[in-house]
Amino acid sequence: MAFDFTQPVFVTSVAAELAKMHPQTLRQYDRLGLVTPSRASGRARRYSQMDVEKLRQIQALSQEGVSLEGIKRIIQLENQVHALQLRVTELSEELDRERELRRESSRIFAAGASGDVVRMARGSRPAPRKVSQALMLYRPAKVHGLRK
Numbered sequence: 001m002a003f004d005f006t007q008p009v010f011v012t013s014v015a016a017e018l019a020k021m022h023p024q025t026l027r028q029y030d031r032l033g034l035v036t037p038s039r040a041s042g043r044a045r046r047y048s049q050m051d052v053e054k055l056r057q058i059q060a061l062s063q064e065g066v067s068l069e070g071i072k073r074i075i076q077l078e079n080q081v082h083a084l085q086l087r088v089t090e091l092s093e094e095l096d097r098e099r100e101l102r103r104e105s106s107r108i109f110a111a112g113a114s115g116d117v118v119r120m121a122r123g124s125r126p127a128p129r130k131v132s133q134a135l136m137l138y139r140p141a142k143v144h145g146l147r148k
Helices: 012-019 023-032 049-063 068-105
Strands: 108-111 117-120
Touching (some): 012 049, 023 049
16 A cells, blocks of 8 residues: 555654654744645644655755745745646647547548549548540531521
């Protein structure tokens, strides 16, 4: 059975220990909106493994000198990039499906060699018609009364 990294299972004290932080720091980050844990009955916070990883990321950025407002903006931008990447993937898949449907349902018609209408694959041409070598003579009918 695989572990679900998004499942909120850790209470504040355990999440703080895993992230190597003080529990009060986790509460402050929750108030600032840096990490939003789930709430169990009785309003108790529950953190997922993904939340713990996020706390570690916040701690690393903070140790590099990034302010909490800067960290909040970085997280917002990362979330936005992730959402946009998902949307691009979604649109690419939709475009591929649409192209496939068009390929399957494209209807190109042409006149066949015998003059009938035939369905052709996109990008192909009908077989050329055989050119007749027959000779036809034209003899106009005599019109009565127009002789000179």
